[in-house]
Amino acid sequence: MPDTKAQAKQTAPFLYLYALAAAGGAVAYVPFLTILLPLRVTEFAGQDALAVLSYTTFAGAIAASIANIGFGWLSDITKTRRPWIGAGLVLSSCLLLLVPFASSPPLLIALIICWQIALNMMLGPLSAWAGDVVPDAQKGMLGGLLAFAPALGALSGAFITFKGLATADERLYWVAVLMLLMVGPLLLFGKPIKMPQLLVDRPKEVMAKNADNSARMAVWRMWSARLMVQIAEASLFAFLLMWFRSLDPQFDENKVANIFAFVLSIAVVFAILIGRWSDRVDRPIVPLVSCAATAALGLALMALAPTLPMAIAGYVTFGIASSIFLALHSSQTLRVLPRASRRGRDMGIFNLTNTVPSLIMPGLTLALVPRYGFDLLFLLLAVLAMLASLLLFKMPERPASSAV
Incomplete structure (x- = not known):
C-alpha cells in the first residue's frame, strides 16, 4: 500500500510563489x-501627531478586522480564492495612490478605512489558500517561508526611504x-497540486468526539x-x-527602516531552520514557547536600557x-x-x-507614555509575552484534533 503521507507534498515552486x-x-x-x-x-x-496617528490606526484596525473575516468567508462560499486576491490587489494599490490627496485627519481616516477593506479583500483569501493546499507535514516549512513577508516588508521600507530615491x-x-x-506571479503562475483531503470537513461525529475541554483549550491558547x-508587536x-x-x-526614518530590515532578515534564516526542524521531529509548539519567552527578554532589555545601543540590542x-x-x-x-x-x-477570526x-x-500607549514614558509600557508588554509562552507551554504538541 502506498505511503499517502509521503505523497501528500505541495510543490516547492508554489510554496515559494x-x-x-x-x-x-x-x-x-x-x-x-x-x-x-x-x-x-x-x-x-x-503636536497632535500621536493622537491623530492613534485614531487613524484604531479606525483602520476595525475596518481590517471586519473585512478580513468577511472576504475570507466570501471566498469560502464561492469556493475560490484567486479572484478575491486579484481584486483586492488592484483596489488597494489604487487607494494607496490617493493618500497624498488626504490633507486633513478626517479625510485620511476615511481613506485608510477604504484601503484596509481593499487590502484585506486580498489578505483574507490569501491566508486561507495555504490551508487548502499545504499539508500538516509542510506547515513548519511554510511558516519559515512566511518569515520572508515582514523581512521583505522592512527591506522595502529601507529601499523606498533611501535618500534621494523618491x-x-x-x-x-x-x-x-x-x-x-x-x-x-502567484495569481498568474501559481498552480498548486490539489489536496482534496484538505478541503473536506471532519465528520461531525469525529468533531463531537474530539470537542473536549483540552481540545477547545488548545484553540484558545493558540x-x-x-x-x-x-x-507587543503592534x-x-x-x-x-x-x-x-x-x-x-x-x-531618522531610514535608520529605523534599516534596523527593521536587519532584524527581520536574520529572523528569516532562523524561522526556516526552526520550521524544518519542527516538521522533522513533529514538535510544532516548542519553537513558539521558546520564541515568546525570548521576546519577553528583549522587551525587558528595552525597558531597562540606559543607552541607545543597549536599547537597539533589546529591540x-x-x-x-x-x-x-x-x-x-x-x-x-x-492545524487547529x-x-x-x-x-x-476562521482564519479571519484568528486574524x-x-x-x-x-x-x-x-x-x-496614550495612557502610559505621556505620564510614565516608554519604559513602563515595555515592561507591561514583556509580561504579556511571557504569559504567551506559559500558555503554550502546557499545550499538546498535536492540536490538530481540536475543535472550536
Missing part, C-alpha cells in the same frame, strides 16, 4: 504604516509597484498567545520611530524572536481549524489577533 505573495502583502502595509503614514500625519498634525508621494508609487510585482505577542510597529527619536532626536532580540513566533504561528494555526469549508472565515492589538495599543 505563495511566500512571495505573502511578502507582497507585507510590502503593502509595513513601510506605509510604520514610516510613510506617521511622517504624513506629522506634516499636518504637528519624494514622499513617489514612495507610495514604489509601494504599489512592488506589491503588484510580488503578488502577481489564539490568546498570538494576541499577547501581537499587542505597539512597536506604530511607535518605534517615535521611541528612537525620544532617545536620539537625530534618529533586535525582541524583533527576531517575535518575528519567528508570528511566522511559525501563522502556519501552525491551520476543524472546518475546511469555513477556513477563510483578529493581528488587528485587535491595534485597537488596544493606542489607548494603552
Whole structure:
C-alpha cells in the first residue's frame, strides 16, 4: 500500500510563489504604516501627531478586522480564492495612490478605512489558500517561508526611504509597484497540486468526539498567545520611530527602516531552520514557547536600557524572536481549524489577533507614555509575552484534533 503521507507534498515552486505573495502583502502595509503614514500625519498634525496617528490606526484596525473575516468567508462560499486576491490587489494599490490627496485627519481616516477593506479583500483569501493546499507535514516549512513577508516588508521600507530615491508621494508609487510585482506571479503562475483531503470537513461525529475541554483549550491558547505577542508587536510597529527619536532626536526614518530590515532578515534564516526542524521531529509548539519567552527578554532589555545601543540590542532580540513566533504561528494555526469549508472565515477570526492589538495599543500607549514614558509600557508588554509562552507551554504538541 502506498505511503499517502509521503505523497501528500505541495510543490516547492508554489510554496515559494505563495511566500512571495505573502511578502507582497507585507510590502503593502509595513513601510506605509510604520514610516510613510506617521511622517504624513506629522506634516499636518504637528503636536497632535500621536493622537491623530492613534485614531487613524484604531479606525483602520476595525475596518481590517471586519473585512478580513468577511472576504475570507466570501471566498469560502464561492469556493475560490484567486479572484478575491486579484481584486483586492488592484483596489488597494489604487487607494494607496490617493493618500497624498488626504490633507486633513478626517479625510485620511476615511481613506485608510477604504484601503484596509481593499487590502484585506486580498489578505483574507490569501491566508486561507495555504490551508487548502499545504499539508500538516509542510506547515513548519511554510511558516519559515512566511518569515520572508515582514523581512521583505522592512527591506522595502529601507529601499523606498533611501535618500534621494523618491519624494514622499513617489514612495507610495514604489509601494504599489512592488506589491503588484510580488503578488502577481502567484495569481498568474501559481498552480498548486490539489489536496482534496484538505478541503473536506471532519465528520461531525469525529468533531463531537474530539470537542473536549483540552481540545477547545488548545484553540484558545493558540489564539490568546498570538494576541499577547501581537499587542507587543503592534505597539512597536506604530511607535518605534517615535521611541528612537525620544532617545536620539537625530534618529531618522531610514535608520529605523534599516534596523527593521536587519532584524527581520536574520529572523528569516532562523524561522526556516526552526520550521524544518519542527516538521522533522513533529514538535510544532516548542519553537513558539521558546520564541515568546525570548521576546519577553528583549522587551525587558528595552525597558531597562540606559543607552541607545543597549536599547537597539533589546529591540533586535525582541524583533527576531517575535518575528519567528508570528511566522511559525501563522502556519501552525491551520492545524487547529476543524472546518475546511469555513477556513477563510476562521482564519479571519484568528486574524483578529493581528488587528485587535491595534485597537488596544493606542489607548494603552496614550495612557502610559505621556505620564510614565516608554519604559513602563515595555515592561507591561514583556509580561504579556511571557504569559504567551506559559500558555503554550502546557499545550499538546498535536492540536490538530481540536475543535472550536
